[in-house]
Every structure is written in structure tokens, then in C-alpha cells.
Amino acid sequence: MSLSTTRIVAARVTPIAFRDPPLLNVAGVHEPWALRSIIEVETADGRVGLGESYGNLETLEHLAKIAPQLVGLDPFDLNALTRVVYGLVGNNPDTGATFAPEGDKARASALAAFEVPFLDLQGQILDRPLYQVLGGAVRPHVAYSAYLFYKFAQHKEDPGYPTDDWGEALTPAQLVQQARRMIDSYGFGSIKLKAGVFPPEEEIAGLKALRAAFPGYPLRIDPNGGWSVATTRRIMPLLAAEGLLEYLEDPVSTLEEMGEVAQFSPMPLATNMVTVAFGHIPKTVQLDAVQVILSDHHYWGGLRATQHLATLCRTFGIGISMHSNSHMGISLAAMTHVGVTLPNLSYACDTHYPWQEDEVIAGGKLSIRNGVLAPPPGPGLGVTLDRQALARLHQNYLDCGIRKRDDAKEMRKHQPDFNPQCPRF
Numbered sequence: 001m002s003l004s005t006t007r008i009v010a011a012r013v014t015p016i017a018f019r020d021p022p023l024l025n026v027a028g029v030h031e032p033w034a035l036r037s038i039i040e041v042e043t044a045d046g047r048v049g050l051g052e053s054y055g056n057l058e059t060l061e062h063l064a065k066i067a068p069q070l071v072g073l074d075p076f077d078l079n080a081l082t083r084v085v086y087g088l089v090g091n092n093p094d095t096g097a098t099f100a101p102e103g104d105k106a107r108a109s110a111l112a113a114f115e116v117p118f119l120d121l122q123g124q125i126l127d128r129p130l131y132q133v134l135g136g137a138v139r140p141h142v143a144y145s146a147y148l149f150y151k152f153a154q155h156k157e158d159p160g161y162p163t164d165d166w167g168e169a170l171t172p173a174q175l176v177q178q179a180r181r182m183i184d185s186y187g188f189g190s191i192k193l194k195a196g197v198f199p200p201e202e203e204i205a206g207l208k209a210l211r212a213a214f215p216g217y218p219l220r221i222d223p224n225g226g227w228s229v230a231t232t233r234r235i236m237p238l239l240a241a242e243g244l245l246e247y248l249e250d251p252v253s254t255l256e257e258m259g260e261v262a263q264f265s266p267m268p269l270a271t272n273m274v275t276v277a278f279g280h281i282p283k284t285v286q287l288d289a290v291q292v293i294l295s296d297h298h299y300w301g302g303l304r305a306t307q308h309l310a311t312l313c314r315t316f317g318i319g320i321s322m323h324s325n326s327h328m329g330i331s332l333a334a335m336t337h338v339g340v341t342l343p344n345l346s347y348a349c350d351t352h353y354p355w356q357e358d359e360v361i362a363g364g365k366l367s368i369r370n371g372v373l374a375p376p377p378g379p380g381l382g383v384t385l386d387r388q389a390l391a392r393l394h395q396n397y398l399d400c401g402i403r404k405r406d407d408a409k410e411m412r413k414h415q416p417d418f419n420p421q422c423p424r425f
């Protein structure tokens with residue numbers, strides 16, 4: 001294969017919007033449309049590498065600046081990609097081949113958005129699945145967990161599409177019903193409850209109902225920093241009773257507070273909020289503030305950065321799993337390819353995927369069965385675009401009017417005095 005045929009000739013970024021149910025969290029409630037961007041990087045011989053990233057305006061501006069500068073690059077030259085991204089996004093002049101060590105999330109996210117399509121292309125050119133480009137698999141598939149949300153039955157304003165059939169989930173019995181459907185449909189073997197919505201004692205009643213209905217299933221709760229240290233201390237005996245939790249995710253909102261909670265927590269603390277860049281690791285270790293990092297290639301700098309993070313976690317005796325936002329199958333495929341390469345991926349990963357009805361990849365949604373997903377077969381990521389779906393979801397983006405996620409604004413349609421100030425409890 002000559003280098004000239006695999007050079008990059010174009011890079012495209014398409015914002016999309018897809019249906020999202022009214023899921024509650026500490027910040028409010030999901031709007032009827034979730035935003036993402038779909039990234040395509042094309043080579044001279046017509047191959048297309050795919051990626052998926054955030055769809056907010058700031059991300060889109062960064063990606064639009066970078067895309068034309070990729071023309072002429074070799075998809076195997078990830079350091080050249082890094083130099084282009086670092087030259088255009090972020091204020092640190094460092095143009096070396098590192099992973100946003102100073103904690104610049106915008107820069108790391110921009111790098112990740114294009115790194116995945118570059119790696120997808122590498123796999124396609126080599127005719128190898130992406131996980132082999134990343135060093136090979138240590139397991140056949142990645143385990144995902146049932147991601148439960150408190151939920152309204154429907155959006156406040158008619159979004160112009162049919163109401164989802166999950167119904168309301170505001171009580172322990174309704175949560176159990178939601179979990180039952182998730183587990184029956186996908187075979188999940190562990191459960192995460194998105195919390196920070198109701199006073200903690202109410203949410204613990206939900207956890208206890210889940211424990212009774214699903215004995216033996218590891219449980220997690222994630223209030224997204226919605227509790228104070230004092231509240232966390234007060235309810236810790238309830239959380240610790242009968243080994244209720246596998247880990248406690250982001251009870252409080254700063255690294256220092258997580259360090260305080262870690263001193264009296266009998267269970268591991270997990271985070272996708274306080275340790276979100278390589279630059280945060282030294283202090284995390286110093287304070288022994290976090291025992292499980294929920295990695296996310298979208299903001300850690302990509303799939304290789306995720307592997308580096310996993311190595312650091314192993315070095316410091318920290319567990320690793322994966323965080324997720326509302327996403328499509330390209331992200332799930334990327335998570336799964338990297339997930340099978342991480343020797344120390346010791347927990348089932350988060351995914352919002354069951355909440356998404358729309359899909360942008362050809363062949364429809366990927367199938368999580370028995371709680372696990374194997375990397376899609378075929379070279380690279382193993383997924384291709386459904387161009388009609390892309391056009392339809394792009395039209396949704398143009399029509400929906402949302403340009404930045406705002407769960408608090410959406411919640412004020414239900415509760416005009418809603419205040420997302422943290423800690424809420």
C-alpha cells in the first residue's frame with residue numbers, strides 16, 4: 001500500500017441530535033434531544049475513519065478548526081495529529097506528543113475526537129480490528145452495567161416524537177421495574193443508580209429495593225457531587241449496611257472533599273468528576289481520594305490515552321472502569337475496542353446506550369447480550385455510517401434549536417424554582 005493512497009484528503013464533522021428520554025440527575029433533567037458530533041476522516045483511496053464526540057458549540061468550533069488542517073497527514077502519524085490539535089486548541093504552547101497533562105479538557109477532547117478515526121483508518125488499512133492495533137485483546141468482550149435513572153414519564157413540552165415506553169421512575173418499585181426491564185433485555189450483571197435527585201435516604205430506599213429484587217448484583221450510586229461531606233458522613237452507615245455498594249461514585253464535588261470522604265468510607269470511591277485529566281493524578285494519589293477512576297476516552301485524550309491511564313491506575317493500585325454520556329454506536333464500539341485491551345478493567349462499564357432509540361451506524365444498534373459486548377467484527381472499529389440516518393439526525397440538530405446541554409433549564413419547565421446548586425443535600 002503506497003503512502004500516497006492512504007493520506008488524508010478530507011475530514012468532516014456533522015452535528016447530530018437524537019431523542020433522549022426525560023432522565024433526572026443532580027443538574028436537572030435531560031432535554032428531549034441529546035447532541036453529538038460525528039467525525040469522518042477520509043483517505044485518498046476512499047476509506048473513512050469514524051469518530052464521535054460532544055455536540056456543544058465549543059466542541060464543534062474546535063473540531064471545525066482542526067478538520068481542514070488534517071489534509072495531507074498520514075493516519076499512522078498520531079504525533080502529527082497531536083501537534084495540529086495542540087497548535088489550535090488550548091492555551092498551553094506544548095506541542096509535544098503528550099496527553100493534555102495539564103488538565104485541558106477541551107484539548108484532550110479534540111484530540112480524542114480525531115484519534116479514534118485515525119485508529120479506525122489504521123485498522124482498515126492493516127485489515128485488522130482496532131483492538132489489535134491497540135495491542136490485542138486480553139478478554140473477548142466488555143461488561144456493561146444497567147444504568148438506572150429516576151425518570152419522568154414524558155417531556156414537559158411535546159418534542160414531536162412519540163413518548164418513550166419506559167414510563168415514570170420516581171419510586172423504589174418503579175426503579176425495580178426499570179432494572180428488571182434493563183436486565184431482561186440486556187442481561188446486565190450489575191446496576192448503577194444515577195442519584196442526587198431526591199434526599200439521600202429516599203435514594204437509599206431505592207437501592208435497598210434493588211438489593212432485595214436483585215440479590216448478588218453489584219450496586220453503585222452516583223449523586224454527581226450532590227452531597228456535602230457532612231451528609232455523606234451521616235448516611236454512610238446506611239450505605240455500608242450489608243455491603244450494599246460495590247463503590248460509591250462522586251458523592252461530593254471536589255478532589256479535596258473526596259479525600260475527606262475516603263478517610264471514613266468503608267467502600268471504594270469512584271469518580272468521573274474530580275480526576276478527569278493526567279494532571280489530577282498526583283493529587284488524587286497523595287490524598288488517596290479515589291479508588292476507581294471511570295475513564296472516558298472522549299475527554300482523557302483518546303483510546304491510547306485510556307490505555308496510559310489504565311497503566312497509571314495499575315501502578316498506583318487504583319481500579320479502572322468507564323464513564324458514559326448519551327451516545328451512539330460509534331462511541332460504544334470505540335469503548336469496547338479499548339476495553340478489551342485493558343488488563344485491569346475490573347468493573348462493568350457505564351453506558352447510556354439502552355436509553356437511545358436512534359442510531360447512526362449501518363445495521364442498527366449494537367447488541368449487548370448477557371451484559372457484555374464484543375468489539376464489532378471487521379477491520380478498524382467495525383462500524384460504518386448509515387448515511388440516511390446521519391442526514392436525518394443532522395436535520396434533527398438543525399431543527400431542535402438546542403446548541404448546548406442545559407438540564408437545569410429543562411427542569412425549570414417542571415419545577416420553576418429548581419436550583420441545581422451543589423451540594424443539593
Ligand SMILES: O=C([O-])C(=O)C[C@H](O)[C@@H](O)C(=O)[O-]
Nearest residue numbers: 025222224272323324325326
Ligand atoms: O456518571 C456520570 O457522572 C454521568 O454519566 C454523567 C451524565 O451527565 C449523567 O449524569 C446524565 O447523563 O445525566
Ligand SMILES: [Mg+2]
Nearest residue numbers: 222249250272
Ligand atoms: Mg458519574
